[in-house]
Every structure is written in structure tokens, then in C-alpha cells.
Amino acid sequence: MNKRQTRLFAIGGSVLAALLFLGMTLDSHRQFPKLTNAQNISPEVTLGNKVWHANNCINCHTLFGEGAYYAPDLTKITQLRGEAYLRAYLHDPAKFYDEQKVRRLMPKQDLSDADITGLIAFLDWVSKVDNQGWPPRPLLVSGSSLPGMAMTAAQQGSTTGTAATGPADTRPTTSGDNPIAQGESLFHSASPPCAACHSIAPGVNMAGPSLAGISALAEKALASGTYKGEAKNAKEFIHESIVHPSAYLEPGDMYSAAGTSFMPDTYATSLTPEQVDQLVDYLSTLK
């Protein structure tokens, strides 16, 4: 090849690549409205988008896996955490995580209620974008799909945690804290810990079924007609399942036999009524 030919190769190749790229760009624009549910970009979502930018969220978190790698990915966060949880968290992250334990903490942001509503709406819109099925399995902020993995070696040595020592990812809570945060802590520190048998990751069934989306499951059970318990709504259903595990039986030979659930029925006495309420508050935020 001489110089003229190589120049032709450089220019011709680049132009050809650019044309192909522009063609695919045009086609992408044709598909964006459907892929991104553009009709759902409400003024709230737009406000949330602005809040997301103004607070520089992307320089710690990732969204669609893009951003900085210092804080959890938030692409599907609204499918894992309910609005009540996210609202309480955004008001004061320090109520949920202890910086001494997890060694980093989200600084409290100066957000109004409207900002938070917008931000949650924006994140919810993001979570519904058709993004080629990523992530391949849910990305958890804390805890674990597998029992015990989130604990330190010392914590694994003792079969029960206490509110003071707790697993690595929970913050020691005090009575002044948000009930959801206290419930999350109890989930790991009750005796025996709920987390020993239940995962909060979708589809991860251990000794007990996954509690991801428990509220929706409760509504479904209540409406099924086969339910014989006394609960009228999802919160009452969750409450009942904690204190009277056999009132509703999850189908499957591994969870119950002869009408009796394998879950311990000791929580009615080992937990105070307030603690049960806190657990219900926490569990009903799981989506």
C-alpha cells in the first residue's frame, strides 16, 4: 500500500463506520419511547432527574451501572425498597447505617419532601426502563442472599446477635430511631434471627421462603379465598405470620407439615408488641 491508499483507507473506513453508527442512532431514537416508557416521564420524574443531578448523586452511586463505584447501584432500588423506606432513608441516612461499622456513610442531603418524592419517582421510572435484563441477579445494598455471609467471623461464632453487636451491615438502633430502621435491625438480631431462614432477595428461598415482595404476596393470599386467618390487610397478615406462623401456610413440603409451619412460634413471647410492629413496618417496605 502506498500513502494515498492508506489515506483512502483511513478516511473511507471512518466515514463508513460513522454512517453505520448514525443509522443505528436513528433507529435507537425510533425505539427510545417504548424502551424507556417515555410517556411516564411525568413532571415529578423530571424534578427527580434535576434533584439527581443537582446533588451530584452519580459521583458516588451508579445508575444503570454508570457513575462512581463508591456507593450502591440504584438502578432497581425501588423494586427492592419501598417508598416509606427510601423517604425515611433520604431524610437521614445515618439512622440506617453506622459509619463506624460500614466505614462509609451517605452525607445527609438538603432535600425537601417534594424533592424526595421526585427523586423516588425518577428512580422508579429508571427501574422500569428496558435495560437488556441487567443486573442478572438483584444487587443488594446490604445483607446477603446466602445466610451468614454478611457476618464477621466472630458473629458467625455466636448463633444469635444482639442489637448492640448486630451483623456488620446494620446500625445499632435506639428507641428514638425510625421504626423501619429498628425493624431491619431486629430482622438480624431477634432470637432466632429472621435472617437465618429468610432472605430478602427475590427468588432466594432458604429454610423459609424469600420475603422479597411480602406485601404483594400477602395481598394475593388475602384475596385467594383459601386464607383462613384473621388478617384484613397486608400489615395485619405479616403481623399474624410472625406471632402465629401456622395461620397461613406457604405451599411446599419444606415449609410445613400436618398444618403446622416449621417456623418457630416463639416470637409472640420473645419479642415485645412494639418490636413486632417494627418488624412489620420493615417487612412491609420490601418490594
Add this chain to the structure above:
Amino acid sequence: MRYKSQSVAYWYFAVAMALFGLQLVFGLLSAAKYLGPDPLLYILPFDVTKMIHTNLLIVWVLTGFMGATYWMVPDESRTELYSVKLAIWQLVLWTAMGLATIFGYFFRYGTGNKLLEQPLPSKIIIVVVMLMFLYNIFMTIKRSGRFTTTEGVLIGGLGLAAVLYLPALLHYENYVISIFYRWWTIHLWVEGVWEMIQGGFLAYLLIRLSGADREVMEKWLYVIVGLVFIAGIIGTAHHYYWVGVPHYWLPIGGVFSALEPVALVGMAVYAYSAIRRSGLQHPNVLALHWTVGSAVFTLFGAGLLGLAHTFPSVNKWTHGTMITAMHGHAAFYGAYAMIVLAMITYALPSLTSGRREQGSPVGYWAFWMQLGGMFGMTLSFGTAGIAQVYLERILGLGYLDTQLKIQIHFVMLIATATVFTIGVGLFIFDFFRYPPRFAVSAEPELKPRGVADA
């Protein structure tokens, strides 16, 4: 230095050096926050230090590009610059914009759009500075009437870099569409036109340092540029994984970004064979280290480490983990930091008085400590990333718990980053320890290889 106006490059290089040093301060701060807890949580949180770290990188590398261009164009076109005054004003405006933007970041005055956080006034000044710069270069070449291929590739790269900044000025209500066009600037800069700029400098340095035949070098430069764009333009697809674009971008990204390293292999072979074939040697051996080093480290950082996670089936697991930080650090350093340092090292003996042409021991320490340090940092990010992928993405451990279990890699990161910082500190020290000199001087002659310098 054959033309007096080339000396304006000194001031660009000096500003670049200062900003490079500042970049590392914010890099180390950010790394320390990975170990935590963070006493500066409410004074200088991670998002701010990280944003300043990456923005300073872009500003100093571009300052270096502009300085190196002002050095190279008179040489190639055999004329004085069109206007030194314009070049000085351009630098003043650019530096003032850079510092004001960084200062604004302390108060979160930015758009929060990754790497393009600059607020609108800064973006407008960036465009103005680019126009001043391109005008000055264009008029210089026009006046001389001599326009080489090497220069053409460089100017083409710089011109396209300015054009591709324009999508960054647009705003979209749809977050997915704004991601789509953000990569037109970021990806097409670093994996397209900036590689063209790197190629231009590389060809210039190889011709000067090894006496390689210009016709041959420029012929292959075209081939490299062709390969960069054929793979690079459509290779943008690998940034379109998992962000809400049509599904066909996945296989297309896999194929074309796998082709991207071909150009980088070409560049490394190009540099190596230029040195091997030519029997001549320039006395500035340190500049040769940086030049060949840049080509080789680009192949490693951008090519190999990019290829490691570019296939959709792999990227599905590694996307948004420390694996990306591993690739980003090695690629940017090898391709862009090192080529600027190569141009500086080549130009410096004639821009300062009292400096030996062949480089000083401090200069060599700076080279090897930076290379070793950056290699160690790459390994630290890489091992942290691999552990993170297995624990968090594959086994399903929570993000925060995973980060606690990979702390040791962050200790390693800080240790190797310290070695790197000392290397950069030595380079900056070596830069400033001789006073600048603004007189025309004779070019050192190429000698047959193996003949000791006097």
C-alpha cells in the same frame, strides 16, 4: 528549539504540571475515603473529591495537548506561530476557567453529569478557548503553506475533539437519551479523536527521536487512524450495554470493541519497529522511554484491560464495579498522561537552561516509579474488582458488606498510589528545577546507535 514562539509551550506545560500534582491530591483523598470512616464527610465528601480528580485530569491533559501542539506545529510547518499573544491569552482564560470551575465544585456548582459536570458558563468558555486555539494553529499553517500528514492527523484530532464537545451542551429530559449523547463526547474523545492526537504526537516523536523515514511513518499513521475509527466509532456500543437502548447494541459492542485493540497493537508495533529499524538515536533517551512507554502502556491499559471486560457476557457481571476503575486508570495514564509527559520530556531540554539533553537520574526515577506505581494501582483495582464481582454480583452479598471484605485491596491501592505520587512529584521537581529559556537553539543531532554521548 528552532522557532522562538515555540517557547510558549513552556507555560502550558508548567500549568499542566501544577494541575497534575493537584489531581493526585484529590485522587489520594478519594482513595482514603474507601478505607473510611471519613472525617471530611460534611466538608469535602467523596463525590466532590472524585469529581475534582477526574475533571483535573481532563483539564491538565488538554493543557498538555495544547502546549505540545504549540511546540510541534512550528517545527512541522517550519514557521513561527501566528500569534504568541493569542496563545498566552488563551492559556490565561483556560486556566482561570479551570480553577473557577474546580472552586465551584466545592459548592456543588455543577451539573452532576459524570465527567461533563462543568456548568454552562464554563462549557461556553471551553468552546471559546478551543476556537482561539484552532484559529491560531490554522493561521500558522496557512501562513507557512507547509502542512504535513503528522500535523494533519493532530489537527484533525483536535478539531474533532472541539466538535464532539458540542453534544455535551445539549440537555435531554429523557435520562437514557442524555446517557446516549454523553458518550458521544466521552467515548469518541478517548477512544477516537484523542487517540488520533496521541497518534500524531507519537509519529512526530518517533520521527524526531529515531530518525525513522517520514514517508513510511506517515503511511502507517493513516492505517492506525483508520483502525482507530473503524473500531472506535461503532465501539461506542460497549457504553450502551444495560442503559436502555435497543438490544442489538450488545452484539455490535462485543464485536467492534474487540477490534479496538488492533489499532493499539498497531501503535505499539509501530513505535517498537521505528526504534529497531532505524540505526540512529537521538540523545534524549528519556523522551524515548516515555514515547515507547506510552505506546506499550496504552496497549496494556486501554487494549488488554479493556478487552478483558468488553464482551456483554462478561460485562453483565463486571459492569459498574472496580473493574471499570482498573481499566480507566491504566488506559488514561498510558494513552494520554504518558504521551503528554513524552512531549514535555522531548521539548524540555531546549525550553530550560542547564538541563542535559539525555535526561537526569531524577527523570529516570520519575519514569520508573510512575510506571511501577500505576501498574500496582491497576493490580489493586483489578483484584478489588474481581473479588467484588464474585462476592457481590455472583454470590449476592450486599454492596456494603462486599466493600468491607475487600478493604485490603484499598490499602494496597493507597500504598501503590503513594509510589506513583512520588514518581509524579519527582517529574514535577525535575520540570521546575531549571529556569526557563526563551532563545532559539540548535537541534541536537541524531547519532548512530551505540555511540556514547559526550
